[in-house]
Amino acid sequence: GDDVAPAGTTLVDMFEARVAERGDAVAVRFGDEQLSYRDLGARVHRLARHLIDVGAGPEDLVAVAMPRSLDLIVALLAVLEAGAGYLPIDPNSPSDRIEFLVSDATPVAVVTTSDVEVAFPGSVPVVEIDRLDLSEVDDAPILDAERRAPLTSTNLAYVIYTSGSTGRPKGVLIPHRNVVRLMVNTESVYGFDSSDVWTMFHSYAFDFSVWELWGPLLYGGTLVVVDYFTSRSPEAFRELLIRERVTVLNQTPSAFYQLVEADRVAVDEAQLSLRYVIFGGEALEPRRLAGWFERHGDTSPRLVNMYGITETTVHVSYREIGADLAQGASASVVGVPIAGLRVYVLDRRLKPVPVGVAGEMYVGGGQLARGYLRRPELSAARFVADPFSSDGALLYRTGDVARWVVSGDLEYLGRADDQVKIRGFRIELGEVEAAVLAQDEVAHAAVIVREDTPGAARIVAYVVAHEGMSIDTEALRSGVAVVLPEYMVPSAFVVIDAIPLTVNGKLDRRALPEPVFETRGFRAPSTPIEEIVAGVFADVLGVDRIGADDDFFALGGNSLIATQVVSRLGAALDAQVPVRALFEASTVA
Known part of the structure; x- marks a missing residue:
């Protein structure tokens, strides 16, 4: 306009x-x-x-x-x-x-x-x-x-x-x-x-x-x-x-x-x-x-x-x-x-992408900043010549991914550098958050990806209970697992008193506590087969000791590691162990 x-x-x-x-x-x-x-x-x-x-x-x-x-x-x-x-x-x-x-x-x-x-x-x-x-x-x-x-x-x-x-x-x-x-x-x-x-x-x-x-x-x-x-x-x-x-x-x-x-x-x-x-x-x-x-x-x-x-x-x-x-x-x-x-929603060559296709957002017009204070090289990288204008106008390169939809609206899809990919799956955290919030006891939720151990990115859901209600994280996990594919189910649910905000009122990621992947009341494995299973769990998950009632997924396991577990079990027990067995009976016992 x-x-x-x-x-x-x-x-x-x-x-x-x-x-x-x-x-x-x-x-x-x-x-x-x-x-x-x-x-x-x-x-x-x-x-x-x-x-x-x-x-x-x-x-x-x-x-x-x-x-x-x-x-x-x-x-x-x-x-x-x-x-x-x-x-x-x-x-x-x-x-x-x-x-x-x-x-x-x-x-x-x-x-x-x-x-x-x-x-x-x-x-x-x-x-x-x-x-x-x-x-x-x-x-x-x-x-x-x-x-x-x-x-x-x-x-x-x-x-x-x-x-x-x-x-x-x-x-x-x-x-x-x-x-x-x-x-x-x-x-x-x-x-x-x-x-x-x-x-x-x-x-x-x-x-x-x-x-x-x-x-x-x-x-x-x-x-x-x-x-x-x-x-x-x-x-x-x-x-x-x-x-x-x-x-x-x-x-x-x-x-x-x-x-x-x-x-x-x-x-x-x-x-x-x-x-x-x-x-x-x-x-x-x-x-x-x-x-x-x-x-x-x-x-x-x-x-x-x-x-x-x-x-x-x-x-x-x-x-x-x-x-x-x-x-x-x-x-x-x-x-x-x-x-x-x-x-404009543009591809890498600064060409407009078709409706429905994701690209990077560029903004032009009279509200563009003059640039960055004493950072000419950064200003030149982010405020670029507008290829659609002949009068030397600039476009600001936002670093945000969006697409045009048929209604003529723009849909914001997240940061170009922050699209969550876990184990190869593209995950919209908003979708996970919506599934968590749909559970009755949950008043507020924040879902983030944490990588507390390098290379092991995990989805963690932080939840605040409705007044007068308490949250059973196991029940919450089951409720969420009904609506989301397994790879999108959070590895941990952490109950907190309130969602922390930064001074700007945005979610304060740094103030969210590191989840503790807890083991239940410890009961030692009692049969040779339980000992083998516990040993494999401990090995694959990097956990010191595992009890007979400990749950593979509650300890941070996921579908990718599950295949490692069943192949090792198969070798140790000289038997065919289907992956489904682990999903249906996820404790050692």
């Missing part, structure tokens, strides 16, 4: 227009504090003048390291008003990551609060916002003449670091006009306005927060900043949605599934005021929304899945998710590109 955003507009221009016309309206709320547009503007202008004095201007970066609060919003806007771009630093990050960000991005200053215990490299001026007395500073809007250079829509608005596949994070350079385009290009889909109330649920170091910040502030709506504790407690967050009459909610699917559960068990009759729930950040499984649709229907609120990437300014495509999709869809349908963006 075509861009509809006015060419030279900056985020600052748009925000100032709201301050001028919506002065008395509530701009930001946090807990029981709030600021009107007029008061927010005044605070922002004062801090921006101070930052200009400290040395900030267009194309500079100013780091912001603060907990979520009203002051955080003031700080982010003030950096932009000064003309600079903000570099978000989560104050809870490990200190070596903070050191890396500051040394890599070389900000001209750091805005923080006195209670943030972060040691910044000595040379960077630190501005503690709560210790500044700016009462004597002019609070009128800032004129270009006061800035170190005029601010234009091509100047940097922020640099957000994304994890590098090589392990070294890389800073993505996003100018003002990209964010303006994002908001203007989605207007026709959503019709956001000044009556909307949005939450800032995500960490401001995650680009989903860019959408949450400007969605309300560019339209004269209200932004409700969610404190960290509430963002991690689905019950408390649901209460906030009701109390604040939130109309636009943005969630990673992992976080929303937990909210759905809190909503299911809630006893109050209070109504949500939501108009939209917008998903992003990770693949959505529409089947997991069935319970929500049963209670709320699919029109109020409307649920929309958006696929996006930091490098293309938050969102690329959208697809409204109706109750019908929750019945059948297994893959993540991410819909059609938003206005102003083009999406």
